[in-house]
Amino acid sequence: MTTPTEAEKPLTEPEDTPVHWLQRFMDNPWLLLMLGFFVPFFSYTVWGWVELLLVKKAELP
Amino acid sequence: MGNFITERMRVCATTGLTVDLDAQRFIKLNAVFGVVSLLIGAIAAYLLALTRWEAVALLDPIDYYKYISLHGLNMLIFWILFMEMAILYFCASTLLNSRNFSRALGYGQFGLMLIGWATVNFSVLSGRASVMMTSYVPLKAEQEFYLGMLLFAVGALLGVINFFGGVYIARRDRTYKGSMPLVVFGALAAAIIAVFTIVHGAIALIPAWLWSLGALEKAPDPGWYRLIWWGLGHASQQINVCAHVAVWYLLATLTVGAKPINQTVCRVAFVLYIMFINLASAHHLLVDPGVGAPWKMWNTSYALYLAVMASMIHGFTVPASIEVAQRKKGIGGLFGWLTKAPWKDPGFSAMFLSLLIFGFGGGITGVTLGTHQINIIAHNTLRIPGHFHMTVAGGTALAFMGLAYYVVPLIFQREYPLRALARVQPYIFGGGIVIMAVGMTLAGSMGVPRRHPDIDFTGARIAVDMGGATPFLAMLGIGGLIAATGAVIFAALTAYAAFFGKSNKGRAMTSWQTPEQDRMTKNLLTTAWNPAEGKLKTTGTVVLTLIFLASFVVYYFANWKALADVWYVK
Numbered sequence: 142m143t144t145p146t147e148a149e150k151p152l153t154e155p156e157d158t159p160v161h162w163l164q165r166f167m168d169n170p171w172l173l174l175m176l177g178f179f180v181p182f183f184s185y186t187v188w189g190w191v192e193l194l195l196v197k198k199a200e201l202p
Numbered sequence: 203m204g205n206f207i208t209e210r211m212r213v214c215a216t217t218g219l220t221v222d223l224d225a226q227r228f229i230k231l232n233a234v235f236g237v238v239s240l241l242i243g244a245i246a247a248y249l250l251a252l253t254r255w256e257a258v259a260l261l262d263p264i265d266y267y268k269y270i271s272l273h274g275l276n277m278l279i280f281w282i283l284f285m286e287m288a289i290l291y292f293c294a295s296t297l298l299n300s301r302n303f304s305r306a307l308g309y310g311q312f313g314l315m316l317i318g319w320a321t322v323n324f325s326v327l328s329g330r331a332s333v334m335m336t337s338y339v340p341l342k343a344e345q346e347f348y349l350g351m352l353l354f355a356v357g358a359l360l361g362v363i364n365f366f367g368g369v370y371i372a373r374r375d376r377t378y379k380g381s382m383p384l385v386v387f388g389a390l391a392a393a394i395i396a397v398f399t400i401v402h403g404a405i406a407l408i409p410a411w412l413w414s415l416g417a418l419e420k421a422p423d424p425g426w427y428r429l430i431w432w433g434l435g436h437a438s439q440q441i442n443v444c445a446h447v448a449v450w451y452l453l454a455t456l457t458v459g460a461k462p463i464n465q466t467v468c469r470v471a472f473v474l475y476i477m478f479i480n481l482a483s484a485h486h487l488l489v490d491p492g493v494g495a496p497w498k499m500w501n502t503s504y505a506l507y508l509a510v511m512a513s514m515i516h517g518f519t520v521p522a523s524i525e526v527a528q529r530k531k532g533i534g535g536l537f538g539w540l541t542k543a544p545w546k547d548p549g550f551s552a553m554f555l556s557l558l559i560f561g562f563g564g565g566i567t568g569v570t571l572g573t574h575q576i577n578i579i580a581h582n583t584l585r586i587p588g589h590f591h592m593t594v595a596g597g598t599a600l601a602f603m604g605l606a607y608y609v610v611p612l613i614f615q616r617e618y619p620l621r622a623l624a625r626v627q628p629y630i631f632g633g634g635i636v637i638m639a640v641g642m643t644l645a646g647s648m649g650v651p652r653r654h655p656d657i658d659f660t661g662a663r664i665a666v667d668m669g670g671a672t673p674f675l676a677m678l679g680i681g682g683l684i685a686a687t688g689a690v691i692f693a694a695l696t697a698y699a700a701f702f703g704k705s706n707k708g709r710a711m712t713s714w715q716t717p718e719q720d721r722m723t724k725n726l727l728t729t730a731w732n733p734a735e736g737k738l739k740t741t742g743t744v745v746l747t748l749i750f751l752a753s754f755v756v757y758y759f760a761n762w763k764a765l766a767d768v769w770y771v772k
């Protein structure tokens with residue numbers, strides 16, 4: 142039996158092949174949904190909102 | 203494998219893929235109103251181009267603000283989001299080998315978006331909402347404008363929920379093996395960003411609506427409104443980025459038989475978009491006094507550059523996959539893969555021009571303008587619309603046009619008329635956008651403001667001399683007219699094809715390519731081959747990438763020099 146060349150190897154792995162943790166992470170749409178909402182929500186929205194709340198009222202001279 | 207309902211499906215005679223007839227109906231409805239919105243926006247674009255070209259100065263200020271509102275809303279929101287809904291239906295059904303999740307959600311999505319679309323356009327055209335797309339408070343529109351925007355957003359949210367439902371049943375029923383296809387993953391990224399976008403739209407627009415109704419005595423705080431509104435306004439353009447990158451991958455496959463060289467790298471780039479690209483909304487607040495420098499710098503630089511890297515990854519992997527596919531066909535030479543590409547196929551030309559304009563034009567200017575220090579010399583100048591016309595019009599709109607040249611024959615099952623005109627349309631639109639955007643950028647560099655119908659302040663007691671910008675404003679006007687003509691040609695051809703085009707039911711679509719190109723592409727699509735095999739090089743793409751990086755460095759540091767010229771430090 143000859144070894145298959147690189148081009149002849151199947152492009153999909155057999156189903157029992159262990160899946161890399163990064164692939165499992167990217168295959169989880171619900172986790173990505175949570176991250177996609179909360180990362181910018183805290184970094185942009187909440188942080189920015191808090192900064193605006195902390196602005197001191199301008200006093201007239 | 204598939205979970206289709208037999209009486210609600212058909213098999214595409216061109217691709218062999220199964221098409222859910224419910225999804226097909228919603229793809230058609232959304233695509234038609236997307237194109238109608240594009241046509242409205244293009245007609246307004248003629249008027250605006252002839253106004254910002256100060257030698258013509260067509261519209262008075264009242265009409266200028268009416269038509270710039272109409273143009274912005276139809277081009278940046280309606281055309282794009284209707285098309286994105288069509289993409290979500292296609293991805294969640296045909297590409298996942300699955301049925302549409304919910305017909306009721308589909309009708310709810312389309313109905314609400316249609317009512318919102320009609321309400322907003324009525325409000326703007328009747329002069330009741332000349333507040334531009336941004337609708338900054340305390341500038342007030344009549345209440346139906348905000349209501350229409352909210353209805354449109356809720357409709358889009360229903361479309362996104364339907365998409366996630368489709369992903370859920372496809373996973374549950376195992377309609378696909380392994381990971382979802384890369385194009386669907388891109389659509390998933392767009393849908394996730396859409397959730398963030400729509401939530402921010404609701405938080406900003408509900409109080410503005412209540413205020414316009416008189417239920418709130420005071421307008422929402424302008425600083426707060428701008429912060430939340432840009433979570434809608436800029437994030438909605440990031441949906442575009444994800445969607446059009448997904449379209450690049452799809453069109454690269456359909457037109458040259460390309461396959462991504464490394465799927466994991468492409469998916470990681472989409473994950474970087476999901477997590478970091480929405481921070482770019484902070485660009486709009488770089489001169490706002492309410493938020494501090496750490497917030498600005500973190501959100502526009504440190505974290506955002508991860509999303510910029512994602513764009514550069516896609517900007518490499520898409521042309522690299524095309525180069526590899528072309529080399530697999532036996533085409534050699536450093537740039538033979540490009541010179542022998544199917545440039546007369548509007549699906550290919552629109553996709554590749556979109557990639558070039560988005561990368562070289564929109565990308566380089568975007569990162570530069572988004573730099574905190576440099577932004578001070580560019581904010582609110584014409585450089586900003588110069589940038590975003592190269593991302594949204596030259597990037598997204600052009601990619602979606604390329605998609606339509608395949609969607610109409612494959613989903614509407616009708617052929618385009620006047621095929622020679624369709625073949626040159628992407629060049630007309632893309633060329634016009636480039637001329638206009640370069641004109642805007644150069645005029646903006648001389649200080650010409652954006653959102654202004656008369657930069658000379660005609661009749662004012664203190665004259666403003668912007669004479670040096672005259673040729674660049676002429677470029678803006680001429681380029682705008684060419685681009686608007688390209689958009690009108692596209693809308694007319696597509697509308698005719700969708701309703702009256704020659705039917706291709708039961709047979710393959712008529713190819714846009716020469717018989718030889720078509721045969722080689724179909725060969726690649728129907729045989730198993732590995733794009734990562736060692737002998738297929740990407741040398742041409744590497745050279746293009748080096749040219750891109752050199753352009754980036756030159757433009758970026760030229761801007762630091764320009765900043766140093768106006769901000770003298772001893």
